[in-house]
Amino acid sequence: MDTSEILRTIASLNTRAIQAERTAARYEQELARVQQSLVKKENDLEEAVRMAEILYELNRKLGSVTDYLLKQQERLDDTDCSSFEAMFNILLKEVETHEVRPDGEASSNSDKQGRAGHPDGISSLG
Known part of the structure; x- marks a missing residue:
C-alpha cells in the first residue's frame, strides 16, 4: 500500500x-x-388516576347521602318532593363545610356559595 491509498482510507x-x-x-x-x-x-396518567379517585369518592359520598335521604323520607313517610330537596341541600351544605380539595386546602367560602347558590345545590362545570 502506498501513501495515497492510506490517506484515502x-x-x-x-x-x-x-x-x-x-x-x-x-x-x-x-x-x-x-x-x-x-x-x-x-x-397525565397520574392526574387521570387522581381524578378517577376523586370521582369514585364523590360517587361513594353521593350514594351514602342518597341512601340516607331515602331512609329519612321513608321514615317520615313524606311524599312531598320539596322536603326531600331541602334535606338534600342541607346535607350537601354540611358535606361542603367538611370538604377538602385534593391539594389539601379546605374549600373556600366563595366555592361553597357558588354551589349552594344553585337551586339544586349543584355547582356548574365552568
Missing part, C-alpha cells in the same frame, strides 16, 4: 466516523424528546 474512515457521530447525536436528541414525552404521559 484514513479520509474514508474519518468521513464515516463523522457520519456516525451525527447519527448518534440525532438518536440522542430523539431519545431526549421521547423521554420528555414519556414523562408528560406519566404525569
Whole structure:
C-alpha cells in the first residue's frame, strides 16, 4: 500500500466516523424528546388516576347521602318532593363545610356559595 491509498482510507474512515457521530447525536436528541414525552404521559396518567379517585369518592359520598335521604323520607313517610330537596341541600351544605380539595386546602367560602347558590345545590362545570 502506498501513501495515497492510506490517506484515502484514513479520509474514508474519518468521513464515516463523522457520519456516525451525527447519527448518534440525532438518536440522542430523539431519545431526549421521547423521554420528555414519556414523562408528560406519566404525569397525565397520574392526574387521570387522581381524578378517577376523586370521582369514585364523590360517587361513594353521593350514594351514602342518597341512601340516607331515602331512609329519612321513608321514615317520615313524606311524599312531598320539596322536603326531600331541602334535606338534600342541607346535607350537601354540611358535606361542603367538611370538604377538602385534593391539594389539601379546605374549600373556600366563595366555592361553597357558588354551589349552594344553585337551586339544586349543584355547582356548574365552568
